[in-house]
Every structure is written in C-alpha cells, then in structure tokens.
Amino acid sequence: MTARILDGIALSRTIRAEVAERAAALTARGTRPGLAVILVGDSAASAVYVRNKIRACTEADIHSVFDHMPADTTEADLLARIRELNADPAVHGILVQLPLPPHIDERLVIETIAPAKDVDGFHLQNAGGLLTGTPLFRPCTPYGVMKLLEHAGARLDGAEAVIVGRSNIVGKPQALMLMQGGATVTICHSRTRDLAFHTRRADILVAAVGRPKMITGDMIKPGAIVVDVGINRIEEGPDAGKLCGDVDFASAVEVAGAITPVPGGVGPMTIAMLLVNTVEAARRFAG
Numbered sequence: 001m002t003a004r005i006l007d008g009i010a011l012s013r014t015i016r017a018e019v020a021e022r023a024a025a026l027t028a029r030g031t032r033p034g035l036a037v038i039l040v041g042d043s044a045a046s047a048v049y050v051r052n053k054i055r056a057c058t059e060a061d062i063h064s065v066f067d068h069m070p071a072d073t074t075e076a077d078l079l080a081r082i083r084e085l086n087a088d089p090a091v092h093g094i095l096v097q098l099p100l101p102p103h104i105d106e107r108l109v110i111e112t113i114a115p116a117k118d119v120d121g122f123h124l125q126n127a128g129g130l131l132t133g134t135p136l137f138r139p140c141t142p143y144g145v146m147k148l149l150e151h152a153g154a155r156l157d158g159a160e161a162v163i164v165g166r167s168n169i170v171g172k173p174q175a176l177m178l179m180q181g182g183a184t185v186t187i188c189h190s191r192t193r194d195l196a197f198h199t200r201r202a203d204i205l206v207a208a209v210g211r212p213k214m215i216t217g218d219m220i221k222p223g224a225i226v227v228d229v230g231i232n233r234i235e236e237g238p239d240a241g242k243l244c245g246d247v248d249f250a251s252a253v254e255v256a257g258a259i260t261p262v263p264g265g266v267g268p269m270t271i272a273m274l275l276v277n278t279v280e281a282a283r284r285f286a287g
C-alpha cells in the first residue's frame with residue numbers, strides 16, 4: 001500500500017478563493033486588505049518566496065507593498081520603515097522576510113511590528129497568545145499544517161503527535177496547536193538521543209528540521225500521517241537544483257498512510273494562511 005498524497009496546492013487554491021471573496025467584500029465596504037512585505041538583502045531563495053507572496057496577494061485582489069531594502073540597511077532605518085507601515089491605514093499586515101542580515105537584531109524587528117499587523121504571528125504578544133489560547137494571529141506554516149490535517153480528516157484527539165524541530169516559527173507553535181487539538185505531543189530536536197524511537201511511535205509526524213531526506217521509511221509507523229515542512233535545495237547529483245523535504249519521500253510513501261509532498265505540500269499552505277491572516281487583520285481594522 002502506498003500513502004495518500006496530501007495535496008497542498010489544491011487545498012491552498014480553495015482557501016485562496018475564499019480569501020479573494022472575503023477581500024472583495026471588505027473592499028466593497030471601503031477597506032481593501034493590504035499586506036506589506038519587507039525583504040532586506042538579495043538572497044535568491046528569499047526573493048522567490050517574496051515574489052510568490054506578492055503574486056498570491058495580486059490574485060486575491062489584496063493590495064501589496066513590496067519594500068526591497070539593500071543588504072547594508074541599518075537596523076534603525078528598518079525599524080523606522082516598520083513604524084511608518086504600523087501607522088499606514090492602507091496596510092493591515094506586515095511581514096519582514098527572515099532571515100535578516102547578521103547586523104540586524106531579528107527579535108527587535110519583530111517586536112517593533114504592531115501586534116495587530118503581525119500576520120506572521122511572530123510577535124511576543126501573538127506567541128504568548130498562542131501559548132494561552134487566544135492569539136490575534138497564528139504562525140502561517142503550523143497553521144497551514146493544521147488546515148491540511150483537518151482537510152485530511154486526521155483524528156487529533158488522543159493521537160500521538162511527534163514533531164522534529166523546535167524553532168519559534170515552526171516546531172514550537174506546531175506543538176502547541178497539536179496539543180490544543182487533543183494530541184499527545186513529543187518534540188524532538190538535535191539533542192534527542194534516539195530519534196527513530198520517537199518517530200516510530202507517531203500517528204502524526206511533522207518534520208521541520210532543514211536536513212534533506214533525514215526521515216526515512218523505517219522511522220515511520222505504518223499508516224501514520226507524515227507532514228514534511230522541510231524545504232531543501234538539492235546541491236549535487238542528477239536532481240541538483242530541485243527541492244526536497246526533510247522526509248525521504250520514496251521510502252516514506254511505502255509506509256505512511258498519508259504524506260505531504262515537497263514541493264506542493266506545506267509551502268503553498270503557508271502562503272494561503274498568510275492571506276487568511278491579512279484579510280482577518282483588515283476585517284478587524286474595518287471593525
């Protein structure tokens with residue numbers, strides 16, 4: 001038996017069509033949703049992601065502002081720009097693409113974004129809100145994973161969920177969301193002693209590591225739902241230049257009950273949830 005493929009492109013299309021309808025309704029009432037995206041420096045990968053976000057906005061008739069700032073932008077200049085956008089009534093969501101150049105304090109940048117415009121859900125107020133149950137915005141990637149699981153009909157209540165990765169933007173918020181959904185959650189990371197021992201117990205396995213194909217079929221419980229958040233660029237060999245996940249798809253698909261592909265799984269869902277958050281920000285602004 002091979003696993004069912006969880007199609008993130010199809011689901012993200014459905015969600016973006018709903019977003020477009022809500023955006024049009026808000027625009028008709030006088031508030032056109034707006035998203036500002038700031039990119040500092042010229043990482044090729046970041047430029048691709050940012051372009052995809054802007055294109056998704058355009059397709060949903062969401063107003064977008066793209067600020068491409070040079071790599072040597074000072075921290076003070078970036079913070080000043082964020083304060084300007086905080087005060088701009090045409091902008092309801094602000095996203096500063098990460099990572100930032102090393103001379104800029106990421107935490108300070110995130111805390112400068114108005115929590116009501118923090119559509120990434122990274123601000124302390126939203127992180128704390130997620131911990132206690134009532135954030136203004138949920139981080140887009142784990143939020144998108146929850147939507148994929150819901151759409152797949154996954155039963156969270158009482159399920160064993162294992163997350164590999166403990167970052168602030170994926171692993172930790174994912175753990176909180178799955179726990180709130182009723183799962184028993186285990187978080188693994190680079191200090192975990194016997195990774196396969198944990199992953200083999202998972203009914204729901206989420207890989208968010210950044211290591212190509214590290215989760216192999218023998219680490220997966222037969223029938224498990226496997227969600228691959230990893231986005232890795234293959235460096236050499238016949239597939240050089242292509243994307244792959246943290247899961248070794250070829251061996252995993254033979255064992256899992258359902259699995260997300262890379263590309264075409266979690267990535268498109270992240271962008272869809274960014275639009276959901278932006279329209280929600282505009283809806284609140286409109287009152």
Ligand SMILES: NC(=O)C1=CN([C@@H]2O[C@H](COP(=O)(O)OP(=O)(O)OC[C@H]3O[C@@H](n4cnc5c(N)ncnc54)[C@H](OP(=O)(O)O)[C@@H]3O)[C@@H](O)[C@H]2O)C=CC1
Pocket residue numbers: 141164165166167168169170171188189190191192195208209210211229230231232266267268270
């Ligand atoms: N699809 C999407 O929309 C998105 C995809 N991504 C992708 O997801 C992946 C993870 O991103 P992110 O969370 O930001 O990455 P980070 O680098 O911030 O975190 C990686 C985590 O993996 C853990 N880890 C590293 N090596 C191992 C190992 N050998 N065994 C177990 N755990 C390990 C680290 O542990 P420790 O904490 O101990 O160092 C860390 O917690 C990346 O490939 C990224 O590109 C990210 C965001 C959005």
Ligand SMILES: Nc1nc(=O)c2c([nH]1)NC[C@@H]1CN(c3ccc(C(=O)N[C@@H](CCC(=O)O)C(=O)O)cc3)C=[N+]21
Pocket residue numbers: 048049052095096097098099120140141231243262263264265266267268270271
């Ligand atoms: N402030 C901030 N917010 C983010 O949400 C954020 C960020 N910084 N920095 C980088 C990560 C990464 N990320 C992705 C989003 C979409 C795809 C995506 O659409 N991927 C496509 C493939 C795209 C391609 O072909 O390159 C897919 O998986 O099918 C991937 C990765 C958001 N991130």
